[in-house]
Amino acid sequence: MASSYGSLVKEAAVLLDKFSTGRQCLDDFMEDASKNLQHMDTQPKKFILDVVSGCVEYKKLLDIVINAFYGQNGKYLSRDDRSQLVIICYLATFVLDDLGLQSFSNVVKSLDIKKMHKFLSFFFTNLTTWIQEKWNNIYDAAYVEKHWIGPLLRWRPEIDILLDQLAVKMSRGSQVKKAPIKTTEPQEFSLNKPKPRALPMPELIPQQERHKPVPNSTYKAPKEMQMIEEIKQKNHQKTEELLYEANMKQFRCANPHKSENTKKVMSQIKQDLDSELKFNSVHSGGRPPSNKNNSWPIKLNSAAILRQGALYDRQVEEELQRIERLVQGAREPSSFLQWQKEMREKDLQEELAKIEKRHLEGRISYEEAAMARTRIMERNQKTAQLKKEETAQLMRRYAEKRLQEEKEMRDLVQQVAEGHKNSKTAKEKLQKFKQSIVKEVSEQSRELLRQALEEAQAELSRKFEIICEIRAIESLPHIRVKNFDNTETAGHELLGEMSLVELKERLALLKEAQQTERQEKREHILEEKQSKKQLLLEQLDTINIHMRALAQASAIRKEERKATLGFRQAAPQDERVLALQKKLKEKQQERQRLKQIESDKAKTSEQAAAHTVRHTGTHNKKSSEEKNWEDLERSLERHIQKEAPDVVSQRETLKT
Template identity: 70%
Template sequence: MASNDGSLVKEAIMLLDKLSEGKQCLDDFIEDAAKDLQNMDAQHKKFILDVVSGCTEHKKLLDVVVNVFYGQNGRWLSRGDRSQFVIICYLITFVLDDIGLQRFSNIVKSQDIKKMHTFLNFFFKHLTTWIQEEWNNIYDAACVEEQWIGPLLRWRPNIDILMDQLALKMSCGNQVKKIPIKTTKPQEFCLTKPKPRPLPMPELIPQQEKCKPVPNSTYRAPKEMQIIKEIKQENHQKTKELLNEANMTQFRCGNPQKSERTRRVMFQIQKDLDSKLQFNSFQPSEPPSSNKTKNCPVKLNGAAILRQRALRNRKEEEELQRVERLTEGEGEDSSFVQWQKNMREMDLHEELAKIEQRRLEGRISHKEAAIARINIMESNQKASQLKKEETAQLMREYAEKRLQEEKELRDLVQQVAEGHKNSKMAKEKLHKFKQSIVREVSEQSQALLRQALEEAQAELSRKFQTILEIRAIESLPHIRVKYFDDTETAGHELLGEMSIVELKLRLAHLKEVEQTEQQKKREHILEVTHKKKELLLEEVELNNLHMRAMAQAAAIRKEKERKASVDLQQKVAQDKRVLAMQKKLEEKKQEQRRLEQIKSSKAKTAEKTTEQAGTRDKKTMTAEEICESMVKNLEQLIQRAF
């Protein structure tokens, strides 16, 4: 019998899983399940369907228990066992009086013993505490106490015996694993064979819809690839330019002293890194002063004022409803909510401590990187000093070589100057002959230009005279005399024909009538607007009173939050891990200061040595000065020769 009850519960678990996975109506699902279970015994089928429908009907009550159970024991439970716990909770709460303790014990023993023992212990441990409170929020408290809590408390001694049996089986199962005994299952004697199920009607084959045409964008290359290609080309060009510049100025790296601009950039980078490391700081920002709001008032229109009135009315109704609920006996936050709030505060404290620890770790790693950077700079300075000495030696050798070449070039220039003295006279004669030819050509061209100018001036004066004559003819007056009487009609013999004077009088009369109508409308509009303004002023006063009350409540609430945040900051600051990290950070800072002092002392000694070396080498010329003097000497020699 126990195995039979266990199989029925497993079948109910499968049906409940199908119902929760799909979105089918409960009645349709029960009908389909009854068709699938028509070969089963009527009592067994009724038991399965009643369990599934009861679990669905009382889903809210059962989810209250099962959700919290999974929240506390979800680490070693699987989501597939949820329906199993829902059915056990339904049987013990609603059906225990009907099925009896023996059958319920058989059902529990047919399932996993450890899971059943844990669930029953959890259920009866919290039955009269938060489970009863949550059920009271869903149904009436008197109904819950009479229908469910009372019967469960009467069954509590028998359930404790069942739990002791389960605990004993668990301990025995852990020590010695029993070999399962195979039992024979009786088969029912079937008198008549059941009729075969009729073949279902074939469903209509749905016609395939026409495929949508492929959009044109499928055959086009995306613009992003072209943009990426252009960016790559620009970056490649920039890298070539930077490489050429680096090759041209490769000896500048021998200068150990950094420029002022480089120091400013490094200081800015260091400042940005420090600001990035100071995340989630606990310094609360000051609230905005009230003077700003007074100096900058907000002007509200009529719709905004009416919206504020509706909001005020809705808040008043909500507060009245809350007070009515409290007078009727409804409680405030339960003990479970208070426990949940305390746990959240603890989690927040842990999270803030971890954030502060990560911030200090980041600053420590930053200081370690600064120390490593100082060591690397010292090694680079040594290498650059060696490179500078090698380049100075090469420049000296180059200067000596240029001096030798200058002597050879001076001798060659003297030889060339002697050969050019004879050709100087021939060049002067050729220059004088060319000047005479140019003078003759310029005189002839000036005569031709003078003649063309005289002809153009004569043509222009003739055209100007004809234009004056035409304008004089056009300026003669045309005398036109016309007499017109305003009181006479046009003489078209029409019925509504009027003279101009009569037409003006009628139009003036219509204009006066229209002005009187407009004046009446204007007075009516002014009266309506005046009433509306008075109504809006009253609403503004009420809204201001409401806003002042809300501001006072918000200030009190903000003060409480500020005190809570200060307490939390003090707790985080007193954490052992944070104190240890701060101590380590101070040690790293002291080490960095020590290395910087050593570096500054070395830099001062190096400056002194460079000054002494500069005073010694003032008399000796550098390679660049030698090259400039050589070029000047060559220019002077060439000028003297020519």
Template identity: 55%
Template sequence: MNCKELVKEVTRLLDEFQEDKQCIDEFTQEAVKDLKNLSSADQDFIIDTLYGCITHKRFLEVVVNIFYIHYGDILLRVDRNLFIVVCYLAIFCLDDLGMEHFSRIIKSLDASKMHKFLSFFFSANNLTTHIQEEWSHIYDAAIVKSNWITPLIRWCSEIDLLLDQLAKKMGKGSLPKKSSRKSTEPREFDLTKPKVRPLPAPEVIPKQDKPKPVPASTHRSPKEPEILDEIKQSNQKKALEVLNEANSQQFKCANPQKSKKTQNVISQILQSRDGELKFDKLYASGSPATQKTNSLPVRLNTTAILREGALYNRQLEEELKRLEHLSQGASEPSAYLQWQKEMREKDLQEELAELERRRLEGRISHEEAVLARERVLERNHHKAQQTKEETAELMHRYAEKRLQEEKEMRDLVQQVADGHKNSKAAKAKLQQIKQRIVKEVSEQNRELLSQALEDAQAELRRKMELICQIRAFESMPMVRQKLVDDTEPAGHDLLCEMSLAELRERLTLLRESEMCKLEERRQRILEEKQVKEQLLLEQLDNIALRRSLAEQATARSQEEKRLRSELRQAVNKDERVLALQKTLQQKQQEKHKRKTEKNSMKRNELVRPLTVKNSIQKKQQVFEEHHWQELERTLEQQVHGVFHQSSKTK
């Protein structure tokens, strides 16, 4: 075989291999059987390459995965195992094959694919960065560099010649060689000993400002006692004046007239009552239009009044337009409307008769469908009865078969009981195994407990150190002096910063402006309410007029309904409708008759399964009694055998 066929054979076998289901050795042995027609050298090459690709699959997939990530979706996933084979030959077999034989294998394959893969793989930039980093996760970094990276870099110059030949084969000409860059070798850090930190300089103690003098208002006596003294003096003066007035007018109590105080109280009560009765004065504008009352029998809300008023206005406009057309010479369509009404009544009568006929025909077809369904159910019931009889026969045969199997099982149980007489040695051996397992588990628990104790002690030490640090922070002194001045800002350096006094002044101005706006809004709402009330009263008059007209229209509509009921009575007297009603009654009688026959058949069928069921239950009871007697007999035989053996040993 030539080189191309050998590589294809290896790729095919690698595609067939399933790592989670097959073993490498068994798979290679089966592959050797399929390769009997080839020479021994070809067989050795295929088997060695296949075995190497499977064992180093994880190592080789690193290169292929990076290669597919670099080129994206340009390459097909079918050629994945082909690139794995070529990668294995380049890494592990290049020294043994030689450059001549390796180039012959590469040239026999697809030139464009091999050119892409080899130019990517033997690039010094890719080898020393991505690929070396991923290989270092699998093996030690020193081993990766000495065993694979360094030999592959040595072959780069010869691989470049092979790439030029592949490029000529593709028709692109010789590609410019890439200058091989030297890989950077890491150097150790030259760490010097850190310098000893100098002692921190002591902080300068800030000088405190001179305290402000105490204001005069602090030691001033309060004003409340002075105010109380003034109130007390004024009350004494009033009491003296009242006493003098009472002494001077001591006979005025006999006067029947009411005092001024009583008259003032009575006038206040009367004014409050008048104010309660005149609660609508606030919203009245004084015009006679707004002093109208609601003459409707039902109270309506605002939305209903406006909606009904708009409807009546629209109807009024339509009536005015009709009268205008009549005044301009248009004819009154009363004769045409009368003829149209008569024709509509005639069409309605015919349509009602047709609808009644269709309804009766639908009922008749429904009854026929019910009868047909009952016939189908009777046939199915007959078939089901036959299948039930067959299943009863099969169950009888199955019960007999189960009796035979139970007898065979009893014989097997007897044989097994005879073979388990000498089981004491096995129990002792099992006990020893359990004791050994318990001992091993206790040792493992002891080790785990010691490890947990060490972890707890380390955690406790860490917490103690943290507590010491927190206490050291808490022991530091803190300056808690705080002086507040309402006229000075807080000093946060904000654009909108202001003092407390300025803030209070701004809030008062804002509150006054809001009160002004609220008062304006209240006045505007009051005016709107007055306009709205006037509009509603006008609409109520219009609604009362229109409702009287609507009552007349309802009277006319009731007359039309009476005429329609007379039309329906005429439809029910139609001969075709009567004939269809008669056929419907016949179908319903036939359905009722079949239903009674079906119920009688069901009662007869319920009697038969009860007899079959009773016979099966009797057979099962006989079988169970026989089974328990056999078990008791075998237990007695075993007890007698054990008793005889114990007597012999004694």
């Protein structure tokens, strides 16, 4: 047992030597150490890791004792003994209550007895003197006295007994007689040829481990990207087809023929009527031909198969009931069906007449809207002509006002030319104004600098307070509680309180119950799937039979439709449709007449524009006179600036 404790302490000393405080993180180092100690059991591994982490955490306290001990007995100690002494000091100071005296004595006896005796006697003799004083400089004195010095003083009698035992072992070891030293006897020198050295066995060449093959997914693009590209290509092709179709087709707003939508509606109405009239033709034929190689046009899921099977079963029941009624003496509703067919044909003709009527009404409303647009354009042109006349009057008034302002400007220029002698007074006033502006700017800048300095000082004081708080928090001791028993409860006195062992056991039982329940559910699901599969196969057989019967009925309907195709023609036009067509022609003629009137007005407006071009010469003359006046004003300003350069220009005085 003692040898095992000694090996654990040596393992911990090796790990402690490898750790460097300033260059490594403790958490990363402990993770690497736990990976290296995976071959050991959990309890020794936990002991080693706890000892190393504790020595690193309390390094400052332990270095005080070890450095002083090396200062007195450094001659008799090697550098490798330092880590062992650090571990013994940590165990005696912090872990002695948890470890127990017996385990601690086993650890001490497994190492060098002489060194351990000297260190423990040095540590416990100086514990209450200078060691306690230096520890008080690092931590709070009350905390040191309560948690470290007090427990060590309580263990002092047992430690004294351990030191006496170590001293007895040391004295016994010194009294053991040493074995006589054997003297070497000289041998004659042999001049024989020495045997050649045997060739060493060649070392085995280490074989390189086979690398794992690269997965195929590394070199393949994901399927989603390929699917997205295919969808994009399909959408692009579809848009090109739609664009081509839209460009090729003509506008159908004024087309007298029926639109495609109208034709589709008419064909759908006819098909609905045919299907309603032929609902009993399925059972009128003979036995349908057998088709063994039946291929389904679409893939049905289970819900569709069951729904289709239920539908066919219901149809079979209805047909059986109809046959029973016929056997009992009921009549076949053939005359009623013929009357129903005639009435529906009549309704269809009325529906087609309504559709044609709506089409003609839409075209008439389009023609009326076009005529209304032309009337609105004429009204807008009249209002625009009135606006042009009003703007021309305003321009004439503005020209007169401009001539009046030019006269006033010339008078002002003459006054400035006469009063250029008073320029010195204006210059002095301008200089005083500039000095006052500079003084105000300098005062504002000084005020801003003072405010910035006060804000910087306040920020520095706030940061200094935060740093002091952080340092005070870091100086607090870190208390570790390591007492934990798996079989004991937490002691909260709750009704359902359990220990960790009981909790694990109950969780294991619950897991087993869940597994059995899951297995039973899986078996039940498999049975249901098998029964459902059998039901679907039966329904597929019935669907296949009915599909063949429906195919034969559809072939008979096609033949009847071909026979009655010539009978059905377009709906006859009634009086309302003819009246609407006549009204549409009148609206079109009226629209053509309005277009002719607009073209005549455009020709007259072109002639008027040619007439206005001739009268633009007079306007050019007026603009040339205005330019001459501006040139005269500029030359007069240059003359004044040459004679008195400090005088403010005419334009600046007018602006102020």
